Amino acid sequence: MTATVTSASSGGPGGVGAVLRAVARGRGRLIGAGALLALVLGGVLLGAGGWPSAFSVDVSGPLGRTSDWIIDNRDGHPLFLYFLGHVSNVVVVSVRAVYLVLLALGWAGVTAAAGLVAWRVAGVRLALTSVAAFGACGLLGMWVPTMQTLALMVVAVAASVLLGGLLGLAAGLSDRMHRILRPVLDTMQVLPAFAYLLPVVLVFGIGVPAAVLATVVYAAPPMARLTALGLRGADAGVMEAAASLGATGRQRLLTARLPLARKELLLGVNQSIMMALGMAVIASVIGAGGLGDRVYQALASVDVGAALAAGVPIVLLAVVLDRVTAAAGERIGAAPVRRAGVPSAGLGWAVALVATAVVAVAGRLSDRLTWPTAWTVDIAGPVNGAVDWMTAHLYSGVPIVGGTADWAGRFTTWVLNPLRDGLQWLPWWAVLVTVGALALLIGTWRTATTAVLAMAAIGVLGVWDPALDTLSQVLAAVAVTLLLGFALGVAAARSGRLERALRPVLDVFQTMPQFVYLIPVVALFGVGRAPAVAAAVVYALPAVVRITAQGVRAVNPAALESARSLGATGRQQLVQVQLPLARPALLLAVNQGVVLVLAVVVIGGLVGGGALGYDAVFGLAQGDLATGLVAGAAIVCLGLTLDRVTQPTERRDLSGKGA
Numbered sequence: 001m002t003a004t005v006t007s008a009s010s011g012g013p014g015g016v017g018a019v020l021r022a023v024a025r026g027r028g029r030l031i032g033a034g035a036l037l038a039l040v041l042g043g044v045l046l047g048a049g050g051w052p053s054a055f056s057v058d059v060s061g062p063l064g065r066t067s068d069w070i071i072d073n074r075d076g077h078p079l080f081l082y083f084l085g086h087v088s089n090v091v092v093v094s095v096r097a098v099y100l101v102l103l104a105l106g107w108a109g110v111t112a113a114a115g116l117v118a119w120r121v122a123g124v125r126l127a128l129t130s131v132a133a134f135g136a137c138g139l140l141g142m143w144v145p146t147m148q149t150l151a152l153m154v155v156a157v158a159a160s161v162l163l164g165g166l167l168g169l170a171a172g173l174s175d176r177m178h179r180i181l182r183p184v185l186d187t188m189q190v191l192p193a194f195a196y197l198l199p200v201v202l203v204f205g206i207g208v209p210a211a212v213l214a215t216v217v218y219a220a221p222p223m224a225r226l227t228a229l230g231l232r233g234a235d236a237g238v239m240e241a242a243a244s245l246g247a248t249g250r251q252r253l254l255t256a257r258l259p260l261a262r263k264e265l266l267l268g269v270n271q272s273i274m275m276a277l278g279m280a281v282i283a284s285v286i287g288a289g290g291l292g293d294r295v296y297q298a299l300a301s302v303d304v305g306a307a308l309a310a311g312v313p314i315v316l317l318a319v320v321l322d323r324v325t326a327a328a329g330e331r332i333g334a335a336p337v338r339r340a341g342v343p344s345a346g347l348g349w350a351v352a353l354v355a356t357a358v359v360a361v362a363g364r365l366s367d368r369l370t371w372p373t374a375w376t377v378d379i380a381g382p383v384n385g386a387v388d389w390m391t392a393h394l395y396s397g398v399p400i401v402g403g404t405a406d407w408a409g410r411f412t413t414w415v416l417n418p419l420r421d422g423l424q425w426l427p428w429w430a431v432l433v434t435v436g437a438l439a440l441l442i443g444t445w446r447t448a449t450t451a452v453l454a455m456a457a458i459g460v461l462g463v464w465d466p467a468l469d470t471l472s473q474v475l476a477a478v479a480v481t482l483l484l485g486f487a488l489g490v491a492a493a494r495s496g497r498l499e500r501a502l503r504p505v506l507d508v509f510q511t512m513p514q515f516v517y518l519i520p521v522v523a524l525f526g527v528g529r530a531p532a533v534a535a536a537v538v539y540a541l542p543a544v545v546r547i548t549a550q551g552v553r554a555v556n557p558a559a560l561e562s563a564r565s566l567g568a569t570g571r572q573q574l575v576q577v578q579l580p581l582a583r584p585a586l587l588l589a590v591n592q593g594v595v596l597v598l599a600v601v602v603i604g605g606l607v608g609g610g611a612l613g614y615d616a617v618f619g620l621a622q623g624d625l626a627t628g629l630v631a632g633a634a635i636v637c638l639g640l641t642l643d644r645v646t647q648p649t650e651r652r653d654l655s656g657k658g659a
Contacts, residue, residue, distance in 0.1 A: 168227020230261025489548025532604020551585020
């Protein structure tokens, strides 16, 4: 049974599969033996202990002097006067102009515009959802902060789509540019959002320009990648036909490549919008204002009610933007379908424009531009009352099961503390050898070298112990995420009913910005490292569940039929056929889980997570850019290390084909 199923899962003749498996086992043993030898030699030659102080470089002095120079010369140096100053002014003027337009439309005009655009793109149901979402923002007393966030997002998304589109165009049309940009975009997409804030603050200071530019840099990579993917994946037959008709390169681009890549382009816009919203909320730490600032201020004072009142509009805004852009993407390339109550395209948009203008003028004439105060509902008081009740009755002392604070305390005492202490007890060279061995097992010498150098750079920066503290939180959160994610993903792949039940939940969870996840965990667990880990688990879980379910569901039916014909039980089919064949998807799920967990663990510094996240937040909040930049650089290095250790790299066999 086992031998036959294994042969079926090898994807080719049994002899070739056996040879490849033997080579893989031999390589694994060789790496294991090399790592063991390195550990023994390290113990003999280097001894134990943390990162040696002699190998560290104090960069706080140079960074402090650089920061002082920038502050002193911001108003007089030509670089700032004739370039960076103009960039800052353009950003401020653009955001201000969009904000004034939104205020001029009034709450009725903005709500009508949102509903009519959704109606034109996706129909009546999504139009009603959009109107209800914007109405809820006003009802919660968050209309002005919502408009501030929306104005910042409009400018940031326009700039990121333009920048990402130009980079994607270059990468899609030039193989050399594609090879240059690919590792840069790969690296940018694994970095936590916090890592983008520190450099722009150093140059532009605290305020809207820094927030917008950080958002642009963070949201541009998905647009660039998807644009390049769409252009490079254009149908070869269509391109040959265009060339045979004498079309120039510019004509082929405008009439063939770009139209064929419309779906990818709109998907890139969708991803840029969602990432821009997430960063715009996080950028409240550096003066972005809007809804994110309300959440940040509320979390700083542990005011869960106020944080929830600002968090709900963020979620509603994310859901509406995601659904509208996703619906627009689905319509691209589809046959036109006339829906009841929906006029033709040109007439429909004209009706929407006129209706928006009429509603906006009516609101101005009736002097109702701002959301009426009498129409607001204060949920902060009741929510804080509920939190106080939970603190008194559910935090601790619950018979048998204990309380949420007890769970957080036990998780910290039994898992996080031992894991942190164990990592910090390990000799520094043992950590480097382990990182290199793990990266080499699923990657190449190049990825292993990158991982080791990135980890060593953390020690050189002098933040070895805080980085290992952050790493302990990441490892604990990843373990819980994979345990739950693999179980739910496999169950969803094997049960259509469960998959349908999970789909809307996962959709909502995947559209919520990272910042929002901190609100419920603070309400349930208070502040500390355990709440930061809990938020990271909830944030990363949807991606792991989806990738796992897709990988298990995509297993070749012929392999399963072969196993069933040999009398394999459902458990045997899962363990011996589906999971081995889904290994690439499972490794991708691990990689994505690690990257997403790190992003939220770092933000967990806002709620007592400590370590590198706290240093980054402290540096931003107190203007101590040396501390913040060192912590940010260490976060970048840790992100690179974790990505390289968990990202499988295709190897090539002697024939030149991927093994």
